[in-house]
């Protein structure tokens with residue numbers, strides 16, 4: 594770029610900016626500067642403070658963060674149960690800020706499936722496992738004999754996939770917590786949603802059962818190709834996915850990506866994890882709290898642009 598741009602330069606810049614693809618144009622889930630403000634008793638709480646998040650089709654990812662960081666608020670928005678105060682959110686081509694009540698109902702029935710922490714919130718207590726899985730299919734439509742047959746097949750297929758075929762005629766109180774959550778995943782997958790959202794799905798389970806539930810999510814992701822977003826406090830669960838995004842104070846702050854690598858000396862496969870910080874479109878970067886503490890960084894830091902990286906140093910100036 595020249596220091597003193599001509600009118601032609603400016604016109605060219607404006608044209609190329611217009612031609613640049615929209616943020617998240619190729620993502621299945623796009624959250625763009627998402628804001629959610631709650632007002633209770635005259636006090637405002639900013640649960641989401643300009644959160645950016647992109648999730649691609651076919652991903653299985655975890656969202657982690659301290660209590661109160663905004664995870665459930667984000668999940669409720671993506672589930673179509675709550676609306677953002679500002680920003681943009683799109684899921685599988687649906688604009689979550691522009692939906693009518695009718696669109697929202699159809700969205701919740703067919704585009705997203707959800708699994709909640711409380712096993713009791715996921716299933717109707719007076720229906721069997723098979724009836725619970727059949728319910729969303731019935732609500733979605735085809736009541737013909739052919740429809741009934743296809744429905745029964747789909748129910749059997751899903752219970753089989755999630756290894757709870759033996760529970761088909763049992764009511765929730767006749768199943769273990771782990772079996773109930775597997776059936777809940779089958780219910781959530783019944784209408785073949787584009788996205789499966791799970792908010793602390795292993796929160797009420799012991800660690801061994803939690804691992805099995807997690808394996809069930811992985812099966813759904815690999816076999817059905819469903820995009821899955823899981824909120825979890827469980828570090829072991831978070832470590833099982835390729836991508837973990839951390840939310841801090843209503844914004845995405847860091848991201849851990851894991852990939853498998855074959856160790857050259859032992860020939861064994863091992864998982865290599867690398868932590869990334871999120872850079873927003875205004876160029877803002879949130880440094881991890883432990884990095885800041887380790888170098889006692891405060892208020893102002895020194896920056897230096899190198900050929901292939903940017904250095905960040907504690908403030909070394911004498912002017913305080």
Ligand SMILES: Nc1ncnc2c1ncn2[C@@H]1O[C@H](COP(=O)(O)OP(=O)(O)OP(=O)(O)O)[C@@H](O)[C@H]1O
Nearest residue numbers: 631633638640658659660661662663664665666667
């Ligand atoms: N309906 C509401 N009315 C007022 N404030 C709310 C409401 N829902 C959430 N908040 C506030 O918004 C912030 C984010 O809450 P949220 O439930 O999204 O956090 P979270 O990360 O899911 O926490 P946890 O891990 O404890 O479930 C908190 O300060 C919370 O008190």
